[in-house]
Amino acid sequence: MATVLDSVRAFFAPTTTYAIDAETPADVVARETLLDRVMGPDRRMKSSEKIRRNRLPAEGLALVARNAEAHTIGTVRLWNIEAGIAMDGAPIDALLLGPLAVDCTCEGKGIGAALMRAAIMEATHRGHGAILLVGDAAYYERFGFFAEKTRHLVMPGPFQRNRFLALELKPGWLDGAAGMIVASGRKFA
Numbered sequence: 001m002a003t004v005l006d007s008v009r010a011f012f013a014p015t016t017t018y019a020i021d022a023e024t025p026a027d028v029v030a031r032e033t034l035l036d037r038v039m040g041p042d043r044r045m046k047s048s049e050k051i052r053r054n055r056l057p058a059e060g061l062a063l064v065a066r067n068a069e070a071h072t073i074g075t076v077r078l079w080n081i082e083a084g085i086a087m088d089g090a091p092i093d094a095l096l097l098g099p100l101a102v103d104c105t106c107e108g109k110g111i112g113a114a115l116m117r118a119a120i121m122e123a124t125h126r127g128h129g130a131i132l133l134v135g136d137a138a139y140y141e142r143f144g145f146f147a148e149k150t151r152h153l154v155m156p157g158p159f160q161r162n163r164f165l166a167l168e169l170k171p172g173w174l175d176g177a178a179g180m181i182v183a184s185g186r187k188f189a
């Protein structure tokens with residue numbers, strides 16, 4: 001059966017020199033090198049990193065961009081979280097996106113946008129209700145991420161509220177969401 005990623009591959013492959021695909025173990029070293037280069041050594045100090053530490057990404061939601069030589073030139077991963085609690089006290093399942101990064105030599109070619117769209121499509125396809133992230137609103141608003149839905153939520157550490165954004169994949173999913181973001185994904189064995 002064709003998956004959402006098959007459609008994304010088919011859409012981008014004929015006209016560009018990159019493809020979006022599921023991450024494999026062969027991408028890991030290149031992905032970490034890319035993140036060190038693009039985001040610097042402080043990247044592991046971020047509050048988002050507390051959510052990711054010792055966890056595996058959400059099922060099917062670790063994506064890479066590869067160039068024509070099959071080198072990893074972009075990465076995005078999403079993580080299972082509880083986005084606070086709803087008004088009835090039940091935890092709200094959601095995803096935290098990040099990091100998103102594209103190799104500096106390939107910026108401005110739409111690769112970041114392709115990774116974002118593929119991630120949003122795949123998360124929707126898998127039935128998730130919302131995606132949260134911490135990042136520049138000027139970049140992420142084009143994909144539908146806004147700070148309004150996170151105003152009663154907090155990250156587990158320092159964060160800038162105007163960079164704490166969310167996209168609802170199911171309308172109203174974050175209505176009344178309040179409290180702290182907590183990791184809920186699978187742990188490394």
Ligand SMILES: CC(C)(COP(=O)(O)OP(=O)(O)OC[C@H]1O[C@@H](n2cnc3c(N)ncnc32)[C@H](O)[C@@H]1OP(=O)(O)O)[C@@H](O)C(=O)NCCC(=O)NCCS
Binds near residue numbers: 099100113
């Ligand atoms: C942000 C990033 C992923 C964008 O990747 P990309 O492949 O260059 O993005 P696209 O080609 O899809 O989009 C380029 C557009 O986004 C804009 N843009 C890029 N970063 C931006 C930012 N931080 N704020 C606002 N706009 C931004 C560019 O100016 C360009 O605008 P244009 O379309 O009007 O020319 C890439 O620059 C990167 O890896 N940056 C360093 C890591 C980072 O900041 N990650 C995000 C935080 S998790």
